Amino acid sequence: MSAVPSMNTQAVPSMSTEMDALINRVTAQQEYLEQALDDLGAIRARYASADGAVTAEVAGSGALVGLDLAEAITRRPAAEVGPLIIDTVQQAATLAAVQRDEIMARLQNYIR
Numbered sequence: 001m002s003a004v005p006s007m008n009t010q011a012v013p014s015m016s017t018e019m020d021a022l023i024n025r026v027t028a029q030q031e032y033l034e035q036a037l038d039d040l041g042a043i044r045a046r047y048a049s050a051d052g053a054v055t056a057e058v059a060g061s062g063a064l065v066g067l068d069l070a071e072a073i074t075r076r077p078a079a080e081v082g083p084l085i086i087d088t089v090q091q092a093a094t095l096a097a098v099q100r101d102e103i104m105a106r107l108q109n110y111i112r
Contacts, residue, residue, distance in 0.1 A: 029111060036107045043103075045095035049088045056085075060093040060100045 043060030051075045057066030067089070073081060 017066045032110050033107065036103055039103050040100060043099045045092050045094050045099060047088055047092035047095055049084055054085050054088040056089040056092040058089065060096050062093050062096065064089055064092075 040060050044057055045063065046055060046057045046066075048055040053070045053076065055066075055068040055070075056064060059065050067085070068086075073084075076084070099105065
């Protein structure tokens with residue numbers, strides 16, 4: 001009769017506990033990442049020119065998703081309109097970038 005090697009039964013619960021902890025940690029990280037992706041997709045930053053003639057809305061990607069021009073814009077010289085629109089859009093994009101950076105910093109701190 002050959003002897004069947006005995007298993008170290010004390011190592012099994014420890015291994016199971018470690019695996020459960022690893023799975024829980026990875027699951028939590030995945031959920032946090034999914035939330036960060038949702039938050040990034042939801043970023044919208046609005047900025048209005050000082051006189052309110054131009055309002056721009058920019059997504060987290062930097063894409064312009066909204067541009068409102070008040071009727072007052074028609075009373076401005078044409079040479080001022082383009083630069084005012086560009087400046088307003090750039091300000092909105094800067095605000096969106098700040099939001100994006102905050103989300104990414106939280107994600108990096110969480111993963112560490």
